[in-house]
Amino acid sequence: MSMDARILVYPMAAMVVLTATVLVALFRSRLSQVRQGSVPAGYFKTYQGEGEADASIQLSRHFANLFEAPVLFYAACLVAMVLGEATTAFLVLAWAYVAIRAVHAYIHTGTNRLNPRIAAYFSSWFVLLSMWGVLVVGR
Numbered sequence: 001m002s003m004d005a006r007i008l009v010y011p012m013a014a015m016v017v018l019t020a021t022v023l024v025a026l027f028r029s030r031l032s033q034v035r036q037g038s039v040p041a042g043y044f045k046t047y048q049g050e051g052e053a054d055a056s057i058q059l060s061r062h063f064a065n066l067f068e069a070p071v072l073f074y075a076a077c078l079v080a081m082v083l084g085e086a087t088t089a090f091l092v093l094a095w096a097y098v099a100i101r102a103v104h105a106y107i108h109t110g111t112n113r114l115n116p117r118i119a120a121y122f123s124s125w126f127v128l129l130s131m132w133g134v135l136v137v138g139r
Contacts, residue, residue: 005086008077011094015073018102019066025109026059062108066101069128073097076131085138093131100124 033039039052077094080086104120107113
């Protein structure tokens with residue numbers, strides 16, 4: 001059953017908040033390193049010379065990752081909105097994607113344990129591909 005397509009703005013906004021949260025954590029980590037003197041401020045001009053700490057690199061990699069597969073999430077939500085395919089099932093998939101990506105972010109920027117991180121990452125891909133499957137088959 002189709003619902004008001006604008007409801008998909010909420011999971012999209014949640015992904016934006018997740019991305020912004022990682023950005024703030026990255027900025028704070030880098031600022032802390034500069035203030036402690038472990039990384040010279042000039043390093044961030046060209047990213048040459050003595051590098052940043054592993055925790056900051058993890059945050060940086062995760063921030064970049066949030067502009068890779070999630071772009072397909074935003075596109076799927078927009079396509080669903082335009083085509084009038086904003087069904088309950090699609091909305092559930094969209095929120096599942098956001099939740100799994102939040103778990104992935106928590107793991108990747110925290111303990112960074114590989115097996116749970118891989119499980120979360122590929123689970124998010126399964127949900128994302130399911131969203132696109134609903135769009136393609138639904139038409």
